Amino acid sequence: MADALKVGIAGLGTVGASLVRIIGARAKELSITCGRAIEITAVSARDRSRDRGVDLSGITWFDTPDAMAQEADIDVFVELIGGAEGAADTSVRAALRRGLHVVTANKALLARHGMEFAALAEDKGVLLNFEAAVAGGIPVIKALRESLTGNKVSRVYGIMNGTCNYILTRMEKEGLTFEDCLKEAQRLGYAEADPAFDIEGNDTAHKLAILTTLAFGTQIAADQIYLEGISNISIEDIGAAADLGYRIKLLGVAQRTESGIEQRVHPTMVPRDSVIAQVDGVTNAVAIESDILGELLMVGPGAGGDATASAVLGDIADIAKSRPGEQRVPVLGTPAKALAPYVRARMRSHEGGYFIRLTVADRTGVFASVASRMAENNISLESIVQRAASQTVAEARDSKTIILVTHATTEESVRNAVAAIKAESYLVGEPQVIRIERPKAF
Structure with missing residues (x-):
């Protein structure tokens, strides 16, 4: 020996x-x-x-x-x-x-x-x-570095931060606010005393940058990731997602496009009946899509x-x-x-569409104005719903909520439309924009 x-x-x-x-x-x-x-x-x-x-x-x-x-x-x-x-x-x-x-x-x-x-x-x-x-x-590094040799990977995505997944799970299942769930996560040791690194998406971004390099053979580009955390996710968003048949997860997504590699970390709505939507608590999940193997999903403990x-x-x-x-x-x-130089992809159509929640003044013409701003930016709407605004917002007593679900459109178009709506006098508070992902197999 x-x-x-x-x-x-x-x-x-x-x-x-x-x-x-x-x-x-x-x-x-x-x-x-x-x-x-x-x-x-x-x-x-x-x-x-x-x-x-x-x-x-x-x-x-x-x-x-x-x-x-x-x-x-x-x-x-x-x-x-x-x-x-x-x-x-x-x-x-x-x-x-x-x-x-x-x-x-x-x-x-x-x-x-x-x-x-x-x-x-x-x-x-x-x-x-x-x-x-x-x-x-989860042995995702070995899978990408060794086991999938010969495969051409098109996309890698997943739940890569147990703290965020724990918070979102508790918010949905127990109706707790983000702040209450964060305090509980800190008490249990799932979140640090200063939780910003986790809840603002930085931890997921670092992991995604490593997976991107392994998946696509490009140089590490952690500073080229679109980054958005979960601190602005509300009970209203969780409830609206459930009504529409979705659950909210913080996903890291990297995919190959014709113009380069796209990397993004953000809250995402995934269909309630998808496998990745069932991943709760501090558990992690990573999905890999490739030309030979097809789709692979690995689920397991992400920390501890x-x-x-x-x-x-x-x-x-x-x-x-x-x-x-x-x-x-x-x-x-x-x-x-x-390793090839990293080329950041141009803004392109997001295949899953967007969820947009607006709290607006309850007055005539607002609904039509919102629809017009969308049309001006070539955004096709799958659905548009009005509902009573949450009374947890003090200024919302004379307000209503408009929930929009778009068809595939570009990030730029959505941001421009939201900016135009914010310029109007009827918006109450900040709008909420969440991407929708519809996994191929999961």
Whole structure:
């Protein structure tokens, strides 16, 4: 049997502690499966005295991850620190330059430095694995990087943030406000004290940028994503969606078009009877559409210590099974130097149409004016409905709600029409615009 694979772990939070526990508990099985033992020989964390519920005796402790990356007797550097800069960046960079394999669960780091790290890993002939960086325990990275080789992917989309999915699920099923659901998510540990990174869509955007590169062979372009979070989703929107046969989910969508690659993160209405609409709570789901395989949907836990640690361990096991001199799978599916420049797609027709909710003054001519603004922008309406405005809005006592559902149209046309309506004197509050997606198979 080959020599043991020596692993160093930087970061002993929930995921790091779970990883230490699982490797210790499954040592014999891992040795048989991988053809060599996996041993944790070094760790680094900020507080040595903290009880993490795992046995760290016999493991060399380093006060900084940089020192561990540069000095530890290890073959694999596991980064579980988090963040796009600082210690995560410098320690991963040091480990790769030293010729160590690297495993990370850090989507922010990869969205910022993934191109550079991929080139460095390939130059050094080492592996850089990151299954846990996207959708937790769902093996979507391996699917895109290896299993779907030869397929031409046309679209990747999904629910990639458990915090947002939890909030939207509770709002619908229990009639709670966004603010109440967010507080509950924070109490349960699903949301951070400062939840902006999750609820404004940034977390999903980082994951989507990585999937886009793997799916389409383009350079990472995290700054080229249309971004919209869920903080403006109201109970009224949830109820209107239900009445129309939809549920609201925060989706990340990347697709190939004739003019380039389109990347967007935003609240989306999906048909209630679609499979992806049934994905509730903190669960994630990623769908891949390709020419040979067709449609593939993967659903599973998107976060949590054990789910993330499972994905990290899978990456470590892949390294244990590899042998020196073997042809390495390119870090991003395509060799870093061969990745095509990212070309952002032009605005185009959105096939699913749009949901538009307007609270307007209850007076004659408003309905006709709204319809006229739509027609002026060549927007065809599937339906237009008037209903009483929510009395939770103080100024809505003399108002009514108009709900529009459009046929396929462009983002530009919708935004222009809404801007024209906002210029009128009858609009009360801000309009709501949500895209509608109708998945092919799900």
